[in-house]
Amino acid sequence: MLKPISSSDWNFEKAAHLLNRAGFGGAPAEIDRLVELGPEKAVDSLVYFERTPDNTTNPEWAKPDPERVNRFMEMRDAPPEKKKEIRQQEQRQEREHVQQLRYWWLQRMAFGPRPLQEKLTLFWHGHFATSVQKVKSAYFMWRQNEIFRRYGAGNWLGLLTAVSKDPAMLIWLDQAQSRKEHPNENFAREVMELFALGEGHYTEKDIAEAARALTGWSIDRPAQEFVYRPRMHDDGTKTILGRTGNFGGDDFLKIIVAQPQTGRFISRKLWVFFGSENPTEQFVDGLAAVFRANGNNFKPLLRAIFLSEEFYSPEVVRQQVKSPVQWLVGSVRVLERDLPPPQLSINAIRILGQDLLAPPNVKGWDGGLSWITTNNLLSRYNFANYLALGESPMAMPARKNGRRPRMPQAARVDTTKLFPETVQKDKERLLAALQKRLLQAELKPEHQSAVRAYLDSQGEIDELDVLHAIRLVMSTPEYQLT
Amino acid sequence: MNEIKLKTRRDFLRSTVLGGAVTWTIPSFLSQTFNSLQAEALNQSQAITGKDGTILVVLQLAGGNDGLNTVIPYSNDFYNKARPSLGIKSNLLKLNDQFALHPALEGLKEIYDAGQLSIVQGVGYPNPNRSHFRSTEIWQTASDSSRFEKYGWLGRYFDNACKGSDPTIGVTVGRQMPQAFSGPRPIGVSLENPESYRLAASDSPEEGESGSSMDFIRKVNEPEAETNSGASIGSVAGRVSSKLSPLDYLERTALDAQLSSDKILSISRKASNQGAYPASQLANSLKLVARLIGGGLSTRVYYVSQGGFDTHANQSGTHERLLRDLGGALNAFHSDLKAQGNQERVLIITFSEFGRRLAQNANGGTDHGAAAPMFIIGPKVKAGLLGGAPSLAPNDLLNGDPKFTTDFRRIYAGVLQNWLKTNPEPILGRRFEPLSVV
Numbered sequence: 001m002l003k004p005i006s007s008s009d010w011n012f013e014k015a016a017h018l019l020n021r022a023g024f025g026g027a028p029a030e031i032d033r034l035v036e037l038g039p040e041k042a043v044d045s046l047v048y049f050e051r052t053p054d055n056t057t058n059p060e061w062a063k064p065d066p067e068r069v070n071r072f073m074e075m076r077d078a079p080p081e082k083k084k085e086i087r088q089q090e091q092r093q094e095r096e097h098v099q100q101l102r103y104w105w106l107q108r109m110a111f112g113p114r115p116l117q118e119k120l121t122l123f124w125h126g127h128f129a130t131s132v133q134k135v136k137s138a139y140f141m142w143r144q145n146e147i148f149r150r151y152g153a154g155n156w157l158g159l160l161t162a163v164s165k166d167p168a169m170l171i172w173l174d175q176a177q178s179r180k181e182h183p184n185e186n187f188a189r190e191v192m193e194l195f196a197l198g199e200g201h202y203t204e205k206d207i208a209e210a211a212r213a214l215t216g217w218s219i220d221r222p223a224q225e226f227v228y229r230p231r232m233h234d235d236g237t238k239t240i241l242g243r244t245g246n247f248g249g250d251d252f253l254k255i256i257v258a259q260p261q262t263g264r265f266i267s268r269k270l271w272v273f274f275g276s277e278n279p280t281e282q283f284v285d286g287l288a289a290v291f292r293a294n295g296n297n298f299k300p301l302l303r304a305i306f307l308s309e310e311f312y313s314p315e316v317v318r319q320q321v322k323s324p325v326q327w328l329v330g331s332v333r334v335l336e337r338d339l340p341p342p343q344l345s346i347n348a349i350r351i352l353g354q355d356l357l358a359p360p361n362v363k364g365w366d367g368g369l370s371w372i373t374t375n376n377l378l379s380r381y382n383f384a385n386y387l388a389l390g391e392s393p394m395a396m397p398a399r400k401n402g403r404r405p406r407m408p409q410a411a412r413v414d415t416t417k418l419f420p421e422t423v424q425k426d427k428e429r430l431l432a433a434l435q436k437r438l439l440q441a442e443l444k445p446e447h448q449s450a451v452r453a454y455l456d457s458q459g460e461i462d463e464l465d466v467l468h469a470i471r472l473v474m475s476t477p478e479y480q481l482t
Numbered sequence: 483m484n485e486i487k488l489k490t491r492r493d494f495l496r497s498t499v500l501g502g503a504v505t506w507t508i509p510s511f512l513s514q515t516f517n518s519l520q521a522e523a524l525n526q527s528q529a530i531t532g533k534d535g536t537i538l539v540v541l542q543l544a545g546g547n548d549g550l551n552t553v554i555p556y557s558n559d560f561y562n563k564a565r566p567s568l569g570i571k572s573n574l575l576k577l578n579d580q581f582a583l584h585p586a587l588e589g590l591k592e593i594y595d596a597g598q599l600s601i602v603q604g605v606g607y608p609n610p611n612r613s614h615f616r617s618t619e620i621w622q623t624a625s626d627s628s629r630f631e632k633y634g635w636l637g638r639y640f641d642n643a644c645k646g647s648d649p650t651i652g653v654t655v656g657r658q659m660p661q662a663f664s665g666p667r668p669i670g671v672s673l674e675n676p677e678s679y680r681l682a683a684s685d686s687p688e689e690g691e692s693g694s695s696m697d698f699i700r701k702v703n704e705p706e707a708e709t710n711s712g713a714s715i716g717s718v719a720g721r722v723s724s725k726l727s728p729l730d731y732l733e734r735t736a737l738d739a740q741l742s743s744d745k746i747l748s749i750s751r752k753a754s755n756q757g758a759y760p761a762s763q764l765a766n767s768l769k770l771v772a773r774l775i776g777g778g779l780s781t782r783v784y785y786v787s788q789g790g791f792d793t794h795a796n797q798s799g800t801h802e803r804l805l806r807d808l809g810g811a812l813n814a815f816h817s818d819l820k821a822q823g824n825q826e827r828v829l830i831i832t833f834s835e836f837g838r839r840l841a842q843n844a845n846g847g848t849d850h851g852a853a854a855p856m857f858i859i860g861p862k863v864k865a866g867l868l869g870g871a872p873s874l875a876p877n878d879l880l881n882g883d884p885k886f887t888t889d890f891r892r893i894y895a896g897v898l899q900n901w902l903k904t905n906p907e908p909i910l911g912r913r914f915e916p917l918s919v920v
Contacts, residue, residue, distance in 0.1 A: 174847075182844030189612075199616055361715045362715065368728075370721055370722045372732060374735055374743075375671070375674060378679060378739045381512075385508075477733045
C-alpha cells in the first residue's frame with residue numbers, strides 16, 4: 001500500500017522531483033513555488049489541471065476537411081500526370097501539417113500551463129502508440145492527440161472507448177477494414193496484449209472472438225468519422241474471457257475493463273512511467289486497489305502516487321533515464337530559453353530516438369536504458385552544445401594560445417537570466433548554482449571536480465565560460481537522468 | 483605505412499586520464515569523468531579479435547515476414563487453396579519442383595545459383611507466441627517461450643567469449659540497440675552515420691576535416707528520411723537490461739562512445755562501396771557495414787534491420803517491395819564484400835519473429851503465424867534447402883500455422899560453434915544440436 005508523504009519532509013528536492021516527473025521540470029523559482037504550496041496543494045495544482053485555463057489555439061487545419069475526399073476522387077479519375085501532381089501536393093501538405101503538429105505539441109509541453117496534462121498525453125501516445133506513417137493524416141493524428149489530452153486523466157473505459165473509435169486507431173490497426181467474413185485480429189490482439197491486459201491473460205481464442213465482436217467498427221471516409229456498419233458486423237454468439245453473448249465492440253471493451261487484471265496492468269504501466277521500473281507485484285496490487293476503489297479513474301491514482309513516500313524514495317528519485325522529449329523540453333525549461341526552430345527541434349528528438357507521432361511500433365518506445373546507445377549519447381552531448389551556446393559550432397575556449405572561437409550567431413542561453421552576476425563571479429557558488437538549476441542534485445564528486453577544474457582553468461569567468469560550463473554539466477551521465 | 487592507430491580502452495585511459503596535458507576540450511572533460519572506470523578497464527586484458535576473424539551479420543526482418551510467400555511451396559495444393567488471390571503463381575524463381583523464391587528475390591536467386599545461399603525451412607520454436615514483441619524477445623534472447631531471459635544471445639556471446647574486447651566488438655546500425663546485444667554490462671556500439679558519430683569538435687575543424695558540430699547541425703536540419711514502413715511494425719529492438727545502475731550504465735556507454743567514435747570515422751573513410759545497392763534504408767545500413775568491414779574494424783557481429791513486414795492488409799505490393807529491397811541489398815552487399823576480398827570472412831543470417839498464417843485474410847493480407855524460413859549467405863555455407871518444409875495439410879497445422887521443423891537455436895548453435903568458433907552451450911543455456919550451416 002502507498003504510504004502518504006509527510007508535509008514536514010517537503011523540500012526543494014522533492015518538489016523538483018514532482019515537477020520533473022509529473023511535468024517536464026522547471027527553473028528554481030518554479031520549484032520554490034511548489035515548495036511553498038506544501039505537498040498536497042502542489043500535487044493538486046498539477047493533478048487538477050482543469051482549474052488552470054489553457055488558451056492554446058488549435059492548428060488552423062485541425063478540422064474535418066470535406067474537400068479531401070473530393071480531391072482523392074479527382075485524383076482517381078485524373079490522367080496520370082495530373083494524378084501524380086495532386087498526390088505530391090497532398091503529401092507535401094500533410095507533411096507540413098504533421099511537422100506543425102509536432103511543434104505545436106512540443107510548445108505545449110515546454111510552455112503550456114498544464115504540465116501533467118501534456119505529460120499524460122505523452123504517456124498515452126507511447127501507450128496507444130500510433131504512427132502517422134500509416135495513418136497518413138495530420139488531422140487524424142491531432143484528433144487522437146486531443147483524445148489523450150481530454151480523456152487521459154479521466155476514466156479508463158472512457159479513454160479506451162474514445163481511442164478505439166477514433167479514426168487514427170481504426171486505420172493504424174486495420175480495424176476499419178475488418179468484416180465478418182474474415183475478421184482482422186490486429187486491433188483485438190493489441191487491446192489485450194498491449195493496451196489493457198498484458199501477455200498471458202488471454203488466449204488466441206479470445207482474440208479471434210473479440211475480433212468478431214469488433215467487426216463493423218469502421219470509418220466514414222467523407223465525414224472523417226467513426227461509423228458502425230451493421231452489414232460488416234458478425235452478430236453471432238461470441239465467448240470472450242469466459243463470458244458468452246452476442247457481443248459488439250462496446251461490450252468487448254466493457255468486458256476488458258471489468259477484468260481485475262486491467263487495473264493491475266495499467267496502474268503498473270503508469271508507475272513505470274512516472275515512478276520506477278520493476279515495481280514489486282505487491283506494490284502494483286496496492287496501486288490497482290486505489291484505481292479500482294476510485295471507479296477506474298486516473299486522477300485519484302495519480303494523486304496517490306505523487307503524494308506517496310515511495311514516489312520520493314531513493315530508488316525512484318533521479319533514477320530514470322530521460323526520454324528524448326523530456327531531455328529537450330526539460331532542457332529548454334531549465335535553461336529558460338525558446339525551443340530551437342521547428343525542423344531542428346523535431347529532428348533532434350528523432351535523432352535522439354523519439355520521433356513523435358511515429359513510434360517504432362505499436363508497443364511504443366521501450367524507454368529506460370534503451371534510450372541510451374553510444375550513438376544517442378553522443379548526439380545528446382552534441383545537442384547540449386547547441387542548446388547552450390547557439391547555432392555556430394562552438395568550441396571550448398582556447399585562451400592559452402590566444403585563439404577564441406567565434407561568438408554564437410543564433411539563440412543561445414541568456415546567462416544573466418539564470419545566474420546573478422555575483423554568482424557568476426564566484427566559482428564555488430556558480431558550481432552549486434549550475435547543479436541546482438540543471439540537476440536539482442549534486443554531481444558525483446569526480447564529475448564535480450571535472451567541472452570545477454574547468455572553471456579554475458578559465459581565470460575570471462565570463463559569459464562564454466558559463467555557457468561552456470552549462471554544456472559540460474549537460475554532458476554528464478547525471479544530466480541524462482531525472 | 484598508413485596504419486590506423488587502433489586505440490584500445492586501455493590506451494585511451496592511459497593517455498587521457500593518467501597522463502597528458504589537459505587542454506579544455508569536451509573529450510578531455512569527459513575522460514576526467516571516467517575516473518571511476520579506469521581501474522577496472524586497465525586491469526582487463528585486451529582481447530582484440532584482430533582483422534582476420536570471422537564476422538557474422540545478423541539481419542532482422544521486423545514485423546513477421548510471410549515465409550510462405552518468400553520461399554513458395556508453389557506445387558502444394560494446400561498453399562494454392564489457402565491463398566486464392568495472395569498465392570504467387572507466376573514468374574516464380576524455381577529452386578526445384580516444389581519450391582520457388584518470390585519473383586522479387588532475383589538478388590537472392592543469383593546467390594543461390596552460385597551455391598552461396600542456404601535456406602533453412604520451417605524454423606521456429608515450441609509453443610510459438612504470436613505477439614511481435616514476445617516472439618522477437620524469444621528470438622533475441624534464445625529463450626524457451628515459457629521462460630523470460632533478460633540478456634540477448636549475442637550479449638551472452640560477447641560476455642562469454644569476448645571478455646575485455648573493445649566496444650566495437652558488436653556494431654548495430656540504427657538508433658536502437660537490439661535486445662540481442664543486451665548483456666550484464668553494455669557492450670557494442672550503435673550508429674547510423676560515422677560522420678555524425680562524434681562529439682562536437684572542441685576547436686575549429688582542421689584542414690580537410692569536416693567539423694562534426696557542422697555535421698550535427700546539418701543533420702538536424704535534414705528533412706525526415708523516407709522509410710518503407712507502412713505497417714504497425716517499423717522496427718522491434720526489444721528492451722535493454724543491465725546489471726549496472728543507470729548512472730554506471732551511462733558512464734560506461736559514454737566511455738565506449740568516445741573510444742569508438744574516432745576509430746569508426748577513420749575506418750569508415752578507408753573503404754568505399756562497390757556494387758549496385760538499391761536506394762533504401764537497409765541498403766544504406768549494409769553499405770556502412772561493408773565499409774567498416776573493408777576498413778578493418780575488429781568487429782565480430784554486425785546487426786542490421788529492415789522493417790515493415792507486418793502485412794495484415796493489402797500485402798502483395800508491400801511485400802514485393804520489401805523483398806525486392808531485401809534481395810537487391812543483400813546481393814549488392816555480397817558482391818561488395820567480394821570486391822573487397824572479405825566475402826570469405828562474412829556470414830549473413832536473416833530472421834523474423836514469426837512467419838504468417840497459411841490462409842490469407844479478408845483484407846488481402848495475412849495474420850501472425852509461426853515457423854518460417856531463414857536465409858544464410860556466405861561462400862562457405864551448406865548451400866541449398868536445409869531443414870524440412872512443414873506440412874501444410876490441415877491436420878498438420880497448429881492453429882492454422884505451419885509447425886516448425888527446426889528450432890532456431892540449432893542454427894544459433896551452429897553459427898556459434900562452426901562460425902564464431904565458440905562453445906554454444908554456456909551461451910544458449912543448454913545443448914541444442916548444432917545445425918551445420920557452414
